[in-house]
Amino acid sequence: MMRRSAALRRTWLDPAMLRLSRSANHSLLWFALAGVLAARKGTTRRGGLRGVAAIAGASAVANLIAKPIFPRRRPAAELLPLHRRLEKRPTSSSFPSGHSASAAAFATAVAMENPAVGAAIAPLAAAVAYSRVHTGVHWPTDVLAGLGIGVGVGAATRHWWPLPETAPAHSEHHVDAPPLGDGSGLVVLANPASGPDDADPADTVKQHWPAARIIRPDPARDLISLVHESLDDTVVALGVAGGDGTVAAVASVAAERGLPLVLLPFGTLNHFARDIGVTTVEDAVAATATGSAVGIDLGLVDVAGDGQRWFVNTASLGGYPEMVRLRERMEHRWGKWLAAGIAMVRVLRSAQPIQVTLNGERRVLWLLFLGNGSYLPKGFAPSSRPALDSGCLDVRYVRADVPYSRARFVAAVLTRTLHASHVYRQADVAELKVEVVDGHRRVATDGEVGPLGNTFTFESRRRALVVYRP
Template identity: 55%
Template sequence: MSRFDAELVRRSGDLPHTPADRGFQLLGRAANRSKLWFAIAALLIGKKGATRRAGLRGVAAIGIASFAASAVGKRLFPRRRPAAELLPVYRRMTKRPTSSSFPSGHSASAFAFASAAAMEHRGAAAVTLPLAAAVGYSRVHTGVHWPTDVAAGAAIGVGAAYATRHWWPHRKDLPEGPQRRATAEELGDGEGLVLVVNPGAGSSGDAGDEVRKAWPRADVIEILPDTDVLAELTKKVGNGTDSGPVRAIGAVGGDGTVACVAGVAVEHGLPLVLVPAGTLDHFARDLGIQNLDEAQAASRAGSVVVCDVAEVDVSYRGDETERVVYVNTASLGGYPETVRLREKLEARWPKWTAVLLATTRTLRRAKPMKIMLNGHERLVWMLFVGNGPYEPKGFGAARRPSLATGKLDVRYLRADLPYSRARFLLASLTGTLSTSHVYRHAEVARVDVVLLDGHRRIALDGEVGPLGRRFSFQVRERALPVYSP
């Protein structure tokens, strides 16, 4: 193998002098500490959907590959780097690495990012895979690695990309379930449609003009600081629009906006038009609605998916109860506190930085909750109640195969066992959470939660909800038809 490597390096050294020599040197330096890949990831993450997932999965894969190549591979397999004399002077790196030559860490990171990005976005693959191959060859061309070092690094990188699917399942890894389809009135140019637009949600700031073009005869209500949206929407539903009675209502924004409008739709028995324009858009993703064009096509065809919605009755003192509808998830524990802190930090920091800071601070200060769960006393760190069963069954709930099951997805992390958070983290990393004693999961039609140590706010669809001590969750089966392709 050493003779084979040496022969390939000699042949590379015999190649004529071209401007590409300088280009390979610059490319290798750009890939130092994965700076090149982090820069590309930043560009990908800036755009929502599959592009953002490609960037995030790529960064996760780099972390795995870097550890496997540098912390494990180089320590287990010490190997001298190619002798500088094998290449002409103009090809050599001015500062040669001193660590073990096997495997190539640059190649591991390059192919990890490129392979992971390719899983989510074919367009990204067309750029990242050739670039990863160029980075790998540059390590041989500049004389700092043997060809087999690069091949081993590439194999580690591809393996790291696939390893991310163990913790973050790809959509193809998750089961598909039947959706309950039906038909509704065709909306045409928006006759009888009332749209609620949230300019502050994700990409909704420039969506108002687009939805007016898509449905020129629709009535549009923008969520502004001095606007009582629910009151105005309810008034519109009662009085009708300029083009006649209200036949459907719509939400243009994130999951919080969707949940708010969905409550009115359920109350009045109207179908929902959903235009994803938020940060994550979980409900739209589970329905298969990716953009405005798909929502418009579905509304003109009258094609709907009938969905369950979840309701929670929140009581703080005595018999005073507030009922709230949500479409994705509700949670008690650390998440509501994280959302509240994030909203404060967003005044000074970009959104994703604020999310990271808020999550870190909340986990550090987290305190367990003593609750009564369906009549049984429990001590938990957090409680999750999803509108319908999510997949996978471990901690990383990714999507719902079906949106009309009549079930709630209940998950919680126990706090009554020693080192429960550390055990939870270890089980998450090893993929054994479903058999862990610190984690519990059930699918039921109703959940009653009573806080025994005070009161807390509940988080609903990514927003901070009302303050309460008693929370009663239930499913309203097949209550919401949503226009969907």
């Protein structure tokens, strides 16, 4: 097969294969593509991130495990004409092809999140794999083995990073909400900081609900108070165009006033809107036109001495609130994603355990997580809710009172054995009272840092909110 490839007549393909093969050195081509995909929200961004994770795994399997175990000489340079040879030929084992493994891993991972984008990348990945034969640095069987490793590792990322549910979460409580038509009686908080830089959520609201009244966040005002003061007796529904933090604030007002909520997914991740089943503005338009809605649970935390806070997704104590606080201080300089990465490294390096009682039982923890509803999977990375009316909180924590707890936690995550680990606990409860023994801590709800406190009562409020959904 190598001799037949070498016998192909000279064409424009020869220099193209040389450039393509070099561009994939150290996976630079795939990292660049991942950056392009990450610039767009949704499945493309998740595909780029999953692709980078798959590259890391495929490179480790191919280069650190398979090559030392299966040493093999590379094809002799003399098999190919001079114009097709790479200037710098690799000296590591020929089997398997690391370039092919990375290419297949990236394409497979992207395709799992976005099949259309994955199908567009697949020919490029195949071309990179063939370029290793065309330039004479791998045998065809090296490439086939590399492709197999890449596909396997790409698919295996689901083991640690489950794919998000495509179907909306279930709720038994179907509600007939008032149809909104042109938006009469609808008040919408439109956050101009949400959504694409060239799109104002207010323009979208006016396009679909021309009679709706629009309010905007005021940096000098508390968001919840601002929304409360914007309501009168003519209001029949509340709307929100923004991310999960903005949604949580408006949802709390809707719950307290007994008003149905119109969701417009203009945030970065839109976890809550995705769970509800409103993934586009058109979904919200269809639901409000007919008055289709469901009743769902909300989480509530009572901070002793500082009032109550609702949450639509998650709440936490421990390292996460500090990470959010550090990210907010740095994101104006570094951007949100880079600031979040820096903050995470700092917090994990300097994290201190917290001593608490959970419903009266003494515990020492690194982190306490609470989800509004029962999340899946039950391991390290909760990603979806099968139901929005379970009446429970998903409580998870990492113990700090066992030897080498952080190392054991990491090992259990990597081997996906958290269910059997002594450092991890999970339970579904209707209410949880947390008392901090060693001082005061901040609670975080839906990614926003809350007040300091030492006594927190978390509970699930059943059918607290009505949300429009198709």
